[in-house]
Amino acid sequence: MKNLEIAKIFYEIADILEIQGIDFKPRAYRKAAKNIESMPQDIEELHKKNKLEEIPGVGEHIAKKIEEIIETGKLKYLEKIRKQVPGHLNELLKVQSIGPKKAKQLHDKLGVTTLKDLEDAAKSGKIRKLDGFGETSELDILKGIEIYKKGKERIPLGFALPIARELEHILTQLKDTSKVLVAGSLRRRKSTIGDLDVLVASKQPEKIMDFVTAMKNVQRVLSRGTTKSSVILENGIQVDLRVVHDSDFGAASQYFTGSKEHGIKTRIIANQLGYKLSEYGLFNKNNKKVAGETEEEIYKKLGMQCPEPELREDRGEIELAQKNRLPKIIPYNAVKGDFHVHSNYSDGSASIEEVAKECIRLGYEYVCIADHSKSTRIGNGLTEERLLKKCKEIDQINKKLKKIRILRGAEVDILANGELDYDNKILKQLDIVIIAVHSKFKMPKEEMTNRILKAMDNTYVNILAHPTGVYYGMREAYEIDFPRIFEKAAEKNICLEINCSAPRMDLSDINIKAAIDNNVKLAIGTDTHALEQLKTMEIGVAQARRGWATKKDILNTRTLKELGKYFNKIII
16 A cells, blocks of 8 residues: 555655745645545555546646556656755754745755754754744754654554555455454554554464565565564554464454553453463463453453453553443444534635535534634635635535535634634634634643633634644644643533544543543544545544543534534524
8 A cells, every 4th residue: 555655755745845945836745645645545546447636636747646656666756856955855844843944044054954964953052043043943943853753653543554454454365364453552543553563363374474574565574483573564664463373363362452551460360360361362270271262251251341452551441341340432433423624615625515425425414614714824714704605605505415414614723812713703603613723832831721711711612623732743732731621621511622633633542531531522523634534533533432432422423403402502
């Protein structure tokens, strides 16, 4: 699956063009890259069917470049423009607070061409002496480098999941395979993934090893054994493969799913009961295997419920499982609508009607079109006039489509002083008002908290989007006083968003659990900018499950009629 590889190439092209000061083209390549990396389908399959131009943001010229990458493994255009910028200057743009102009200035004044050059210049105090930088900028750059390095070590769940599923599918097709499972942190649906732990049940382990180590997308074989192998894929992800017997598959699944802390505690409980638990099974004092084919039978022998993989973090799930009191966390099929979708009125690629029809296909009752407000210029934010025009179009489409309700919404900027980007005359005409911080992220904790609290005091606000502003690999979460945010949200009946966008995953599972403990409701939003991203709802549900959320905690599980009651609005 070359989706991530092609997206990476287009992001690099956009970066280089930005450094060269070229307008418009970078945005086109970045839009195509964003849509390609979020697609669940294999782009090579679309190429075979001559459907590349059906991808939002991909026109004839970009489609030809995709074809060249797929057919030759490289792109001459990228090789050409790489020679036009010194060193790895485009990599500097991945560091928070460095834009094209600053990257060029750092090169021209200090000879910075690589990330190491940048780090050395910052540590030696040279950057603070340049016009437009200063000591604070220098410290921000060092912090940005640290964030970027961490981002390269792990990848977001939304990017890892399609890769894991493709690998799972390939291995399942082998005639010598009876069961396949991607375990580890991916099975627990952690927000970021380090590597992929793959389990295969087979009577022919060496044939499985031969196949995996010879796969065309394997860049390097780290180790090869009769039942264990490790490889690095072309996209840089490490895959650790283990082949076990069918009778051991449940024990191996329990062991390699983790977490480490959960595993240690279950093994301690096994020892206390006179058993020994390992990746090969559960054994009694006579070393006789008493369970191992399924996880359920192992946990049953240990006198507890089988916790869902997302809960296995040693955060109290074992104690509740022993008392048969585990929460019934939200099922993946419980969602009835999406609260955060962008249309082509702002920076989305699909029309409102196209979004609605895709949501009908997904079985939704409703969808909220929440385009950016006027201050988000990079997102083509809507003036009041354009917003009202959009609302009229929504009303017209609602009369036409009977199987879904399109909700009139907006993602309204919280300005630096806590005021909202639209006045109340506009906000009261909307079904759902989503508020969010999109600028001035570096405020002190107290100032940022007060900014958000002031916005939450507005009577028309319904949802606080991506509450911490985190953007994985580029921007850390800004600090806010969560107890005060929770208190205000509960008081004003405002939901906090679980944003599904792969680089965001905001709220975190820890904060989701804390919100629930403080009687705060949550709303899952895909933050969709292209139709395929609607399917990332699964990522938000996974995050909710890791936060111990049940159906009653998540607004998306409510019917349209129940939504009206919750928000005290007539929206049907």
